[in-house]
Amino acid sequence: MSTSDMSQTGDGRARRVDARANRGRILDVAEEVFGKGGESASTEEVARLAGVGIATVFRHFPTKAALLEAVLVRRFDRLREQAEALLVTTDPGTAFFDFFRHLVADAVTKIAITEALLDAGGDSDGEATQASNELRRAVGALLQHAQQAGAVRDDVELPEVYALLVATSRAAAHTNLDDEVKARALAIVFDGLAPHPNARAQTHHQPELPQPHSQPST
Amino acid sequence: MSTSDMSQTGDGRARRVDARANRGRILDVAEEVFGKGGESASTEEVARLAGVGIATVFRHFPTKAALLEAVLVRRFDRLREQAEALLVTTDPGTAFFDFFRHLVADAVTKIAITEALLDAGGDSDGEATQASNELRRAVGALLQHAQQAGAVRDDVELPEVYALLVATSRAAAHTNLDDEVKARALAIVFDGLAPHPNARAQTHHQPELPQPHSQPST
Amino acid sequence: MSTSDMSQTGDGRARRVDARANRGRILDVAEEVFGKGGESASTEEVARLAGVGIATVFRHFPTKAALLEAVLVRRFDRLREQAEALLVTTDPGTAFFDFFRHLVADAVTKIAITEALLDAGGDSDGEATQASNELRRAVGALLQHAQQAGAVRDDVELPEVYALLVATSRAAAHTNLDDEVKARALAIVFDGLAPHPNARAQTHHQPELPQPHSQPST
Amino acid sequence: MSTSDMSQTGDGRARRVDARANRGRILDVAEEVFGKGGESASTEEVARLAGVGIATVFRHFPTKAALLEAVLVRRFDRLREQAEALLVTTDPGTAFFDFFRHLVADAVTKIAITEALLDAGGDSDGEATQASNELRRAVGALLQHAQQAGAVRDDVELPEVYALLVATSRAAAHTNLDDEVKARALAIVFDGLAPHPNARAQTHHQPELPQPHSQPST
DNA sequence: AATGAATGAGAATTCATTCAT
DNA sequence: AATGAATGAATTCTCATTCAT
Numbered sequence: 001m002s003t004s005d006m007s008q009t010g011d012g013r014a015r016r017v018d019a020r021a022n023r024g025r026i027l028d029v030a031e032e033v034f035g036k037g038g039e040s041a042s043t044e045e046v047a048r049l050a051g052v053g054i055a056t057v058f059r060h061f062p063t064k065a066a067l068l069e070a071v072l073v074r075r076f077d078r079l080r081e082q083a084e085a086l087l088v089t090t091d092p093g094t095a096f097f098d099f100f101r102h103l104v105a106d107a108v109t110k111i112a113i114t115e116a117l118l119d120a121g122g123d124s125d126g127e128a129t130q131a132s133n134e135l136r137r138a139v140g141a142l143l144q145h146a147q148q149a150g151a152v153r154d155d156v157e158l159p160e161v162y163a164l165l166v167a168t169s170r171a172a173a174h175t176n177l178d179d180e181v182k183a184r185a186l187a188i189v190f191d192g193l194a195p196h197p198n199a200r201a202q203t204h205h206q207p208e209l210p211q212p213h214s215q216p217s218t
Numbered sequence: 219m220s221t222s223d224m225s226q227t228g229d230g231r232a233r234r235v236d237a238r239a240n241r242g243r244i245l246d247v248a249e250e251v252f253g254k255g256g257e258s259a260s261t262e263e264v265a266r267l268a269g270v271g272i273a274t275v276f277r278h279f280p281t282k283a284a285l286l287e288a289v290l291v292r293r294f295d296r297l298r299e300q301a302e303a304l305l306v307t308t309d310p311g312t313a314f315f316d317f318f319r320h321l322v323a324d325a326v327t328k329i330a331i332t333e334a335l336l337d338a339g340g341d342s343d344g345e346a347t348q349a350s351n352e353l354r355r356a357v358g359a360l361l362q363h364a365q366q367a368g369a370v371r372d373d374v375e376l377p378e379v380y381a382l383l384v385a386t387s388r389a390a391a392h393t394n395l396d397d398e399v400k401a402r403a404l405a406i407v408f409d410g411l412a413p414h415p416n417a418r419a420q421t422h423h424q425p426e427l428p429q430p431h432s433q434p435s436t
Numbered sequence: 437m438s439t440s441d442m443s444q445t446g447d448g449r450a451r452r453v454d455a456r457a458n459r460g461r462i463l464d465v466a467e468e469v470f471g472k473g474g475e476s477a478s479t480e481e482v483a484r485l486a487g488v489g490i491a492t493v494f495r496h497f498p499t500k501a502a503l504l505e506a507v508l509v510r511r512f513d514r515l516r517e518q519a520e521a522l523l524v525t526t527d528p529g530t531a532f533f534d535f536f537r538h539l540v541a542d543a544v545t546k547i548a549i550t551e552a553l554l555d556a557g558g559d560s561d562g563e564a565t566q567a568s569n570e571l572r573r574a575v576g577a578l579l580q581h582a583q584q585a586g587a588v589r590d591d592v593e594l595p596e597v598y599a600l601l602v603a604t605s606r607a608a609a610h611t612n613l614d615d616e617v618k619a620r621a622l623a624i625v626f627d628g629l630a631p632h633p634n635a636r637a638q639t640h641h642q643p644e645l646p647q648p649h650s651q652p653s654t
Numbered sequence: 655m656s657t658s659d660m661s662q663t664g665d666g667r668a669r670r671v672d673a674r675a676n677r678g679r680i681l682d683v684a685e686e687v688f689g690k691g692g693e694s695a696s697t698e699e700v701a702r703l704a705g706v707g708i709a710t711v712f713r714h715f716p717t718k719a720a721l722l723e724a725v726l727v728r729r730f731d732r733l734r735e736q737a738e739a740l741l742v743t744t745d746p747g748t749a750f751f752d753f754f755r756h757l758v759a760d761a762v763t764k765i766a767i768t769e770a771l772l773d774a775g776g777d778s779d780g781e782a783t784q785a786s787n788e789l790r791r792a793v794g795a796l797l798q799h800a801q802q803a804g805a806v807r808d809d810v811e812l813p814e815v816y817a818l819l820v821a822t823s824r825a826a827a828h829t830n831l832d833d834e835v836k837a838r839a840l841a842i843v844f845d846g847l848a849p850h851p852n853a854r855a856q857t858h859h860q861p862e863l864p865q866p867h868s869q870p871s872t
Numbered sequence: 873a874a875t876g877a878a879t880g881a882g883a884a885t886t887c888a889t890t891c892a893t
Numbered sequence: 894a895a896t897g898a899a900t901g902a903a904t905t906c907t908c909a910t911t912c913a914t
Contacts, residue, residue, distance in 0.1 A: 192410030628846030
């Protein structure tokens with residue numbers, strides 16, 4: 001009944017609010033569903049979990065690919081925002097390494113989506129590509145600042161750093177890796193990025209390799 | 219000569235040779251197809267590219283999952299053999315880093331298959347898991363020797379090293395990365411693995427970071 | 437009137453009516469198709485004869501087994517309803533024998549479905565089993581009343597009566613049996629069920645064996 | 655090696671013996687397999703259980719239908735032989751009812767094959783039809799003798815008796831029927847076939863209905 | 873004669889997408 | 894704008910049958 005009322009009075013207004021809310025809910029659900037099941041997860045499951053009809057999903061996103069792209073765009077945008085925020089709020093070295101850590105930590109269970117991180121860079125069209133490029137640019141800024149601050153060695157450049165970022169994030173997304181191992185793997189990469197022999201592993205929060213766990217190397 | 223003999227028996231001998239060949243061809247094609255399109259690639263395409271009927275694929279591998287597993291097993295086995303070979307033919311440090319490089323170089327276009335590298339460790343059943351574990355063990359040996367030889371720092375352990383191996387290999391598998399970038403990313407990781415501040419980047423074949431390419435950081 | 441109202445809502449009302457109709461048509465067709473060709477008949481043929489796409493069949497019945505079960509349930513339910521109706525509308529003896537006759541007459545071309553009549557009793561799960569059991573109970577009531585009315589001998593019990601019911605119905609379902617033969621076969625069974633030597637074949641509608649047909653016993 | 659020897663010496667002789675044996679084994683297995691799984695059971699399973707290659711089955715029986723027909727023919731022939739034997743060795747009444755009982759008892763688990771008993775009568779071609787007709791003729795002789803001996807009422811004819819035979823046999827083939835129930839169902843039919851009011855249930859071996867079992871009519 | 877490999881024609885089932893309300 | 898029904902194309906897998914040895 002309330003719905004009928006809405007359509008009678010505010011007309012487009014209320015509808016648009018509903019629609020906007022629906023869109024958001026669909027995106028949320030899609031991020032989780034595709035994150036878990038990969039792109040082979042079904043659109044219908046997204047609809048079901050979002051509590052809307054399948055046709056509603058297709059009204060908001062004309063194809064499955066469009067839905068996937070929207071999910072990616074939102075994800076890239078968020079990450080870029082975080083990178084940009086770190087850039088202005090934190091000291092350069094911390095900012096850079098924190099973002100690295102954040103991406104790895106965040107990656108858990110998002111598996112299949114991050115898949116597109118690098119790929120997206122390939123096809124020059126599409127919003128996702130653009131969003132991805134903007135993220136990359138933001139990471140570039142983080143890197144540059146960190147290098148200027150002497151927290152990262154000068155002879156590395158964005159492409160390889162970004163590749164490592166993606167690599168570790170993707171690996172982290174895979175199950176079976178406990179946090180300890182993730183941290184230790186990151187520490188190695190950070191060491192490789194550290195500016196100079198005498199200033200190794202200036203990762204601020206995790207300056208040294210965590211003590212080896214008791215369990216022997218499997 | 220032996221083949222001729224076989225055809226003399228007039229029995230199922232020659233047949234079996236054919237079948238063996240078919241099986242091999244199917245595996246080869248499957249490795250490529252699944253490597254490119256992920257596990258969602260169709261079995262029918264494998265059949266078509268292998269030049270056999272779809273039923274022939276299913277005769278050799280009763281389910282799609284079995285086919286995938288066979289592909290993985292073969293891949294793991296090959297890598298393990300290479301690791302084992304390096305272990306006995308080359309000096310420990312070179313062996314370790316060469317294997318790392320080899321995995322990354324080899325990874326190109328094998329994308330989705332390598333997916334299972336880490337995952338496989340999870341489910342304790344299946345031949346692929348076993349093969350994966352054996353590969354991991356071989357890598358463990360490489361690492362241990364390299365550490366004893368002082369080519370890799372002592373405070374890293376297999377889990378994180380293996381994770382990095384998988385991570386870089388996976389990232390490398392993704393298109394869009396030119397060899398130069400791959401090398402530079404690897405160099406960073408190798409630096410992180412190098413034993414001591416004053417002995418950085420003892421990666422034997424690539425002791426220093428390659429000179430930055432002319433193209434600006436994108 | 438209610439239907440018109442429904443179409444006014446502009447909503448899913450009319451749709452649902454269509455869908456209901458489709459479901460019914462599919463069931464009708466399935467009953468015939470499976471009746472003729474057994475459970476090995478193809479779902480696609482059901483779809484084709486029902487004039488819907490194959491996916492529509494699977495939308496209504498998620499598996500072929502579910503479709504088959506639905507067909508059985510409907511059939512059992514109808515028979516039970518008829519049995520129950522006879523129980524209250526007709527004198528006990530007539531009711532019992534009429535139901536017997538009805539089942540046999542109705543069985544024509546329903547072959548393979550009736551297959552499940554007895555079998556269903558086996559697996560304790562599934563709606564079909566439940567419906568089958570309810571039918572059996574209704575037949576039990578018919579039998580009991582007929583016995584109390586003296587129309588069926590007292591020393592027979594439901595299991596064997598039900599078995600005969602199924603047996604004759606199944607045999608009748610097989611082609612090649614003209615009605616005359618069916619009637620004469622039934623008459624024999626009815627005689628066996630009749631209460632007493634001096635009151636043989638009190639089957640009310642067919643008190644005596646029909647006169648032997650002219651054609652010689654083949 | 656022995657096989658090679660055979661083919662060298664006796665040539666066709668030994669081969670034919672082998673082939674004959676194979677044919678028999680295949681038929682045996684087919685009867686069981688199709689009896690259990692219906693005609694939808696796979697020819698390959700027959701081959702496997704018979705311990706021969708699939709091609710061997712097809713060498714002996716050019717199509718699956720031919721295999722099925724051969725199974726039926728053998729079955730019909732056996733039954734006819736038993737009928738004929740009873741005809742000359744036993745008193746007419748006993749012979750008739752014993753054959754009835756035998757068919758029912760034998761039917762267990764042969765389900766799907768007996769399916770064809772009546773059907774076969776339809777298509778006038780095929781060996782199975784012929785064998786079926788010969789069986790029917792043999793049953794006709796049993797019936798005639800039994801009637802002449804006064805063990806079966808005079809006013810029944812072969813078609814309906816044969817129909818009942820098939821019906822009860824088929825019903826018996828279905829699981830879930832314990833022997834007691836089968837016997838009691840048969841007793842009813844036999845009563846219906848008995849010659850006269852005062853001579854009910856002269857079934858020789860089972861003159862009276864077995865005492866009702868304790869369990870109440872379900 | 874016997875065999876196992878190969879095969880194409882189905883069969884069940886799923887899914888992205890469109891349609892009518 | 895939202896919905897659920899409908900759909901055909903694709904996918905995995907099975908099976909009777911044929912081929913080459």
